[in-house]
Amino acid sequence: MATAQQQQSDPEVPVSTMPYPPLHTDKRFVVLSDWDGTITTRDSNDFMTDTLGYGPEKRRQGNLEILAGRETFRDEFRRMLQSVSANGHTFEQCKEALKQNIALDPGFKDFYSWCKANDVPVVIISSGMAPLIRAVLENLVGPEDAAAIEIVANDAVVQPDGRWEIAYRHPSSGFGHDKSQAILPYRALPDPPTIFFFGDGVSDMSAARHADVLFVKKKPGADNDLAAYCTREGIPHLLFEDFHRALGVVRRVVAGELSVRDALALGTA
Structure with a gap:
């Protein structure tokens, strides 16, 4: 029987149950970014699990099982979210709790404004x-900017009584949402753009090997699971603390002042 690690890295292309937005085939550079704990300062699903579900200790143990390859992200994540719904918290209640408690990375608005001004699409891959x-994005950046940012994520099934569960984009994948599938179609283009990918945790492991420039968020006192995974697997990456610092590197690569190889060689943004 395949291990959870093997299931998560299965080379077979998983079938998506949801459509993807069109590729930005006419762009030279594209930013793809994780949402929770990367664009935001705190992971919203961790917040729900810790405060409304079965708590931080059990959640952390689940993440360690994923890192060790003994559990798939898909199955462990479903258990996390089920613990929130099972405690009687409706989807709308969860939405309001997140709007009140989730904050934006202090540099993201400036980063997004620069990308918009320089024709670099930003797509959330979550x-x-x-x-x-x-809902949280609209609350943090306003409806106009939020509507312009594409979101590639999972969905939710909400019952009339308020109970809910996650609906996975790639239910056959051990990741539930295999984020590599947002990058690999760009790789297959005759003239592919340079892909910047931003992430922080175990849900980003499937994408880590495929970006041109991988930014891994470093959060003091946090778990930093993607950094641990990339170090263990020898995957070149740049550590960054906020999007202000990342912007300096992205700006230089887009301007042709820094090659992809030299950007990765910096080690830290």
């Missing part, structure tokens, strides 16, 4: 649920 992300 293992969370699109309705929650959209």
Whole structure:
């Protein structure tokens, strides 16, 4: 029987149950970014699990099982979210709790403004649920900018009584949402753009090997699971603390002042 690690890295292309937005085939550079704990300062699903579900200790143990390859992200993440719903918290209650408690990375608004001004698309690639992300994003950046940012994520099934569960984009994948599938189609283009990918945790492991420039968020006192995974697997990456610092590197690569190889060689943004 295949291990959870093997299931998560299965080379077979998983079938998506949801459509993807069109590729930005006419762009030279594209930013793809995780949402929870990367664009935001705190992971919203961790917040729900810790405060409304079965708590931080059990959640952390689940993440360690994923890192060790003994559990798939898909199955462990489902258990996390089930603990929130089982405690009687409706989807709308969760949405309101996140809007009140989730904050934006202090540099993201400036980063996004620069990308918009320089024709660099920004796409959110998340293992969370699109309705929650959209609600929090609108709350943090306003409806106009939020509507312009594409979101590739999972969805939710909400019952009339308020109970809910996650609906995975790639239910056959051990990741639930295999984020590599947002990058690999760009790789297959005759003239592919340079892909910047931003992430922080175990849900980003499937994408880590495929970006041109991988930014891994470093958070003091946090778990930093993607950094641990990339170090263990020898995957070149740049550590960054906020999007202000990342912007300096992205700006230089887009301007042709820094090659992809030299950017990765910096080690830290």
